[in-house]
Amino acid sequence: MIEWITLHIVEKYNFWIAMIIVIIGLTAVVVKENLLKKLIGLSIFQTAFFLWVVSLGDVGRGDILRTWGLRTGAHPILWKEAAEKGYIYMNPLPHVLMLTGIVVSAATTAVALAIVIRIYQKYGTIEEGELIEKELQFEREGVN
Amino acid sequence: MQLVEHFPVLIVGLSMFTAYTMLLVGFLDRRLPYYIALIMNSFFFILSLFILDYVLTVGPIRYWLGGWRPPWGIEYVVDAMNAYLLIIVISIIILGLIYSRSNVKHEIEERKHVTFYVLVQLMAAGLYGITVTGDLFNMFIWLEIASLTAYALIAVAGGRALRPAYNYVIxxxxxxxxxxxxxxxLYAATGTLNMADMRLLLPLLYTDKVVQMGFAMIVVGVMIKAYIFPLHLWQPDCYTWAPSTISSMMASVHVKVMFYILIRLFFSVFTLNFIWQYIRFDILLCWLAAIAILAGSIWAIKQSNLKRMLAYSSISQMGYLLLGLGLSAFSYWGVVGLVAHILNHAVGKGCLFMSAGAFYQKEGLRQIKDCEGLGKRMPFSSAAFTIAAASLIGIPPTAGFASKLFLILASLDAAQYQFVVVLLLSGLLNLIYFWRVIDKIYFVKHEEATKREVERRGDGLPFSMLGPMLFLASLCIVLGFVWLSDLSTPLMNQILANLGVGGSL
Incomplete structure (x- = not known):
């Protein structure tokens, strides 16, 4: 039992933490009524994904990843032998991918914030329940 | 290296460059960006014709960006499937641009016109990029460019479009x-991001939980973007309140390109062997598609808003594509139906959304009940609407009939007879919801209609709006003959060969 915990939880704690944060973010997106809080949840969700992928670059401890079924593969900068000889290094590719991912996430947040501002100007509120009420009111009055 | 092999990257690169040039030129004159976009996209259309010719006669184009070899560098791969989709995307973007000429003046404030066209061009760049790329991560970048611009383009209408746009962002x-x-x-399991390389490395890992989980995540993610049935919730409101041009572009090409990612994933990254032998996903996909087809149609019958009805109809039509994908594991006719329906639905739904936009622009009507006597007031738009609707219902000799025939053949070939019933039933449901509108247009008399008929001839719409609409409507009929004749056979055989599906027409 203790071996199992060590193998699957303690040694891979960074993956577990990232997954817990993903779930926190997703819960915020689903549960919160306020549009801004939803957006904060989305940001947490995305950032936690990045955290997970960056942890993937740690091939210095390649054995741990391999027991979990993950292979380090053909990364471009260093050879596989380097890991076997015991050099500690990071696979740079996940970092580079997530650098791009961060840019995308920033753009998404910017677009969403702009839309939230417009929603506030139009409806005077950013609470989802009140927005739906107002929309039903528009529907009755025939406003576009 | 031949000149044609540079064309895919030229299309994508020049699209991005054009978008920013348009923004700069927009400061000089607000009308210029429209013309620049039109000229450049027409240029891309010619290039894409050369690409299709080269792909059909010589073979797939493989372009290495910066000269870096594939497993490490980014590779652009164009085979028959890409070239076919690229032509569809570029032509619908051009027709949408022509249509938008007078439509944006009506639906969008003047000061936003420059940014509107810049965003359309950027969205086009994203769509072209997804179409030509052979690298999974590069595909994500183009996917995000296409999506971010789509969020902004839906929100640009303002008013009621804002809340759906926000939902779409999330x-x-x-x-x-x-x-x-x-x-x-998948990268963790194989150590590569190149599709062709991954296809070679994956077969040893098909039983691996990591690979299967990665597959499941990509499928669900793309299904949200392509509004496959249980994940469609953002879509109806977006299409209802977005500008008509954007509704038509998104319903006809944006979602097709999103669906194309699934096709690439199924045929080029994984193999059909994986789908039907290792995870038994095919029959599940077929049932999901059947539910999508029926649920979308039934919801469409309930709607009172015209564009909203078309949006739900799109959900049901995406079910056809998914059914083709699911059936392709059993029979190559599934791929034929899928490939044919990509074009048929792009043409039909583009035309329907364009006519809905024309109705709104001229008569200010959004509700189906207001369509009374429209056949007299706007004869050409109504005719285009009716032909495109007939195509989506699947009445011979329209294009929709051909793709439904292929899908029925696929179900029969696969001995999955329940899906024949689903397809026929959905044809009936399509007939019901389109008949509600057509009945109002042609068979209900309107008192003012006769009066206005004297006042003006035709639709009272500029040719820039009528042209694309009527062109697409005529294409609905022409394609019906093309699919059933021998004309499309070389292309279809090449696509089947490139996707690694046995059999030929």
Whole structure:
């Protein structure tokens, strides 16, 4: 039992933490009524994904990843032998991918914030329940 | 290296460059960006014709960006499937641009015109990029460019479009995140991001939980973007309140390109062997598609808003594509139906949304009940609407009949007879919801209609709006003959060969 915990939880704690944060973010997106809080949840969700992928670059401890079924593969900068000889290094590719991912996430947040501002100007509120009420009111009055 | 092999990257690169040039030129004159976009996209259309010719006669184009070899560098791969989709995307973007000429003046404030066209061009760049790329991560970048611009283009209408646009941002970001997460799982398992390389490395790992999980995440992520049935919730409101041009572009090509990612994933990254032998996903996909087809149609019958009805109809039509994908594991006719329906639905739904936009622009009507006597007031738009509706219902000799025939053949070939029933039933449901509108247009008399008929001849719409609409409507009929004749056979055989599906027409 203790071996199992060590193998699957303690040694891979960074993956577990990232997954817990993903779930926190997703819960915020689903549960919160306020549009801004939803957006904060989305940001947490995305950032936690990045955290997970960056942890993937740690091939210095390649054995741990391999027991979990993950292979380090053909990364471009260093050879596989380097890991076997015991050099500690990071696979740079996940970092580079997530650098791009961060840019995308920033753009998404910017677009969403702009839309939230417009929603506030139009409806005077950013609470989802009140927005739906107002929309039903528009529907009755025939406003576009 | 031949000149044609540079064309895919030229299309994508020049699209991005054009978008920013348009923004700069927009400061000089607000009308210029429209013309620049039109000229450049027409140029891309010619290039894409050369690409299709080269792909059909010589073979797939493989372009290495910066000269870096594929497993490490980014590779652009164009085979028959890409070239076919690229032509569809570029032509619909051009027709949408022509249509938008007078439509944006009506639906969007003047000061936003420059940014509107810049965003359309950027969205086009994203769509072209997804179409030509052979690298999973590069595909994510183009996917995000296409999606971010789509969020902004829906919100540009203002008013009621804002809340749906916000929902789309949230749902779309979750979808894109799941996509990139799945790609990273596959990367962790294989150590490569190149599709062709991954296809070679994956077969040893098909039983691997990491690979299967990565596959599942990509599928769910892309399904959100392509509004496959249970994940469609953002879509109806977006299409209802977005500008008509954008509704028509998104319903006809944006979602097709999103669906194309699934096709690439199924045929080029994984193999059909994996789908039907290792995870038994095919029959599940077929049933999901059957539910999508029926549920979308039934919801469409309930709607009172015209564009909203078309939006639900799109959900049902995406079910056809998914059914083709699911059936392709059993029979190559599934792929034929899928490939044919990509074009048929792009043409038909583009035309329907364009006519809905024309009705709104001229008569200010959004509700189906207001369509009374429209056949007298706007004869050409109504005719275009009716022909496109007939195509989607699947009445011979229209294009929709051909793709439904292929799908029925696929179900029969696969001995999955329940899906024949689903297809026939959905044809009936399509007839019901389109008949509600057509009945109002042609068979209900309107007192003012006769009066206005004297006042003006035709639709009272400029040719820039009528032209694309009527062109697409005539294409609905022409394609019906093309699919059933021998004309499309070389292309279809090439696509079947490139996707690695046995059999030929």
């Amino acid at each position: 749902m779309g970001s979750i979808g894109a995140c799941l996509y990139i997460f799945g790609v990273c799982w």
